[in-house]
Amino acid sequence: MVRQSTGLVFVLPALIVLAMLIAYPLAYTGLLSVSDQQGNFVGARNFATVLAARATPQAFWNTVYFVGASIVFQVILGTAGAILLNQNFTGRAIVRSITIIPWVVPGIVAATTWAWMFHTEFGIINYMMTAPGLIEAPIGWLTNRDTVMPVLIAINVWKMFPFVTVMVLAGLQSIPNDLYEAARIDGANFWEEVWHIMLPQVRSVITAVTLLLVIWGLNSITIIYAITRGGPANRTLITPIQIFRLAFDAVQFNQAAALSVLFFAVAIVIVFFYVRLVQSPSGGAR
Amino acid sequence: MNTQVNTPTRTGMPLPIIVIGAILLVLISLFPFIWMAISSIKTLGELYTIPPSWWPAAPTLDNYYTVLFKSNIPRYFLNSVIISVGATGLALILAIFASYGFARFEFRGKAALQSFVLVGQLMPTAAIIVPLFITLRVLGLVNTFWGLILVYMIITLPLSVWMLTSYFRAIPVELEEAAIVDGASRLEVLFRITLPLSTPGIIAVLVYAFVTTWNEFIFALCFATDSSVKTLPIGLAEFSTEFNTDWGAVMAASLVMTLPIALLFLTMQKLFVGGLTAGATKG
Numbered sequence: 001m002v003r004q005s006t007g008l009v010f011v012l013p014a015l016i017v018l019a020m021l022i023a024y025p026l027a028y029t030g031l032l033s034v035s036d037q038q039g040n041f042v043g044a045r046n047f048a049t050v051l052a053a054r055a056t057p058q059a060f061w062n063t064v065y066f067v068g069a070s071i072v073f074q075v076i077l078g079t080a081g082a083i084l085l086n087q088n089f090t091g092r093a094i095v096r097s098i099t100i101i102p103w104v105v106p107g108i109v110a111a112t113t114w115a116w117m118f119h120t121e122f123g124i125i126n127y128m129m130t131a132p133g134l135i136e137a138p139i140g141w142l143t144n145r146d147t148v149m150p151v152l153i154a155i156n157v158w159k160m161f162p163f164v165t166v167m168v169l170a171g172l173q174s175i176p177n178d179l180y181e182a183a184r185i186d187g188a189n190f191w192e193e194v195w196h197i198m199l200p201q202v203r204s205v206i207t208a209v210t211l212l213l214v215i216w217g218l219n220s221i222t223i224i225y226a227i228t229r230g231g232p233a234n235r236t237l238i239t240p241i242q243i244f245r246l247a248f249d250a251v252q253f254n255q256a257a258a259l260s261v262l263f264f265a266v267a268i269v270i271v272f273f274y275v276r277l278v279q280s281p282s283g284g285a286r
Numbered sequence: 287m288n289t290q291v292n293t294p295t296r297t298g299m300p301l302p303i304i305v306i307g308a309i310l311l312v313l314i315s316l317f318p319f320i321w322m323a324i325s326s327i328k329t330l331g332e333l334y335t336i337p338p339s340w341w342p343a344a345p346t347l348d349n350y351y352t353v354l355f356k357s358n359i360p361r362y363f364l365n366s367v368i369i370s371v372g373a374t375g376l377a378l379i380l381a382i383f384a385s386y387g388f389a390r391f392e393f394r395g396k397a398a399l400q401s402f403v404l405v406g407q408l409m410p411t412a413a414i415i416v417p418l419f420i421t422l423r424v425l426g427l428v429n430t431f432w433g434l435i436l437v438y439m440i441i442t443l444p445l446s447v448w449m450l451t452s453y454f455r456a457i458p459v460e461l462e463e464a465a466i467v468d469g470a471s472r473l474e475v476l477f478r479i480t481l482p483l484s485t486p487g488i489i490a491v492l493v494y495a496f497v498t499t500w501n502e503f504i505f506a507l508c509f510a511t512d513s514s515v516k517t518l519p520i521g522l523a524e525f526s527t528e529f530n531t532d533w534g535a536v537m538a539a540s541l542v543m544t545l546p547i548a549l550l551f552l553t554m555q556k557l558f559v560g561g562l563t564a565g566a567t568k569g
Contacts, residue, residue, distance in 0.1 A: 006387075007393040008387070010391065013380050014383065014384035014403075014443060017436075017439050022406050022414070024417075025421060026409075026414060028420070032420075081311055084307045084308065087299050087304055095308050097552060101315055101551075102318075104548070104551045105544050106518075106547065107519075108543075112522060112536050113540055116322075116536070119533075122333065122335070124321055127338050158314065190298055190300070215410065221503070222503040240504075244412065244415065244504070244508070247415065247419070247508075248508060253420065260412065260413040261413075267413070
């Protein structure tokens with residue numbers, strides 16, 4: 001039929017561009033990962049080299065730590081913010097607009113501004129904590145091995161929790177009013193409403209948002225790269241930065257490609273299991 | 287509003303918690319920007335005093351002078367505008383046709399193609415930096431505006447298609463059918479009826495695509511290494527080393543970079559948030 005092909009003609013240009021920019025590079029990564037710099041087939045040698053490097057497992061666990069911890073706090077804070085903004089109070093619209101700002105600003109701006117605030121000598125955060133005696137001496141937040149990762153996670157949480165708030169708030173506002181009314185007839189107080197109505201009703205939104213946060217977390221190079229470049233002593237090296245360094249600092253494209261393949265495979269597995277995990281219980285309920 | 291009419295005994299969050307929560311939320315979200323603005327009008331001496339002063343004793347615009355007249359930032363600003371506008375426009379054109387195809391036609395493999403578009407959105411970009419770089423180098427597109435504009439399609443196109451498809455679906459098909467009966471072609475229908483009716487969706491897509499490309503860092507870092515095409519985020523990142531981290535100037539440059547995004551967002555906020563959350567609440 002004519003209709004068949006017309007539809008395809010409409011979608012084709014966009015699909016060609018995407019195939020060129022996504023499918024082709026992916027296939028090319030696979031090819032690069034099993035070749036040497038002259039293009040000869042070398043089997044799994046690049047993978048062996050990459051896996052033997054001490055930085056690789058370290059970067060892997062750093063990535064898990066960074067993404068995992070970020071998401072936990074992003075979801076908790078974001079949902080709490082959404083429940084707050086779902087209340088009727090004067091100035092709610094303004095508070096809501098302001099809350100979204102951290103998410104809209106460029107990641108690099110967030111990185112530089114927080115780096116300045118966390119500055120060891122002249123940073124406002126050390127001052128705010130030393131002045132009332134919370135800490136005795138200024139802390140080198142971004143140079144100390146034990147504080148640098150939590151600080152970067154905090155910055156990442158600050159940057160992304162508004163996204164959770166926006167999405168969960170939209171979910172909360174679409175909850176039909178009679179659910180609340182039924183609960184009130186049963187004498188439910190506010191916290192019971194939160195627990196038994198709001199949270200269950202926005203579960204699917206939170207699930208979808210979490211998946212996006214996982215993907216974005218795996219992509220989030222900007223903040224870490226701009227502040228520490230993976231240091232000190234690889235303490236904040238995450239796999240995307242390791243790939244970047246391998247390719248553009250060490251100019252080992254083939255090893256970088258091998259690492260990309262591993263990274264991609266792990267990401268796919270995580271996403272796959274996550275989707276399975278969250279789909280099975282709700283599928284049974286329906 | 288209507289909840290109060292329906293249920294006078296509305297339970298709600300206790301007022302003190304609302305007040306404290308709202309104040310905390312505003313402070314946490316806004317404080318870095320306030321500190322950025324304050325730092326940007328401090329003199330060099332005042333930036334490096336212990337303890338830091340809350341308000342500059344002698345406010346100065348020197349940092350802005352440095353940023354606007356003694357650095358590459360204006361050039362990078364222009365590059366960013368060109369690349370963001372180009373990538374946004376190109377993504378919109380492609381997305382309009384693709385979304386219309388997905389929303390109004392049935393064809394073989396449609397579901398698979400739609401998931402392919404979504405997968406594009408979900409892919410870790412770090413995994414394709416290397417082959418993209420090599421591809422761009424072969425095509426001679428490294429360090430060109432076209433290179434970055436094309437690469438940004440990866441980020442902007444999938445979500446644009448996704449958002450617009452749901453907008454087009456919401457438009458009653460009867461309107462289009464009436465026009466077709468009157469002898470209009472498919473393209474006429476798209477441009478005369480469907481597009482004007484989905485203006486809010488198109489603006490949401492434009493704002494989303496512009497903001498993401500304006501903020502993008504990693505691709506720009508890899509594919510634009512020459513100062514003739516570098517974008518603002520890269521400029522800001524190198525500013526800290528170029529001037530041995532002149533924090534006052536860095537803060538001024540940050541403010542210059544944030545301002546267009548903040549203004550765009552605050553004016554378009556309703557459409558932007560509406561377009562973004564439309565898919566989430568339907569599903």
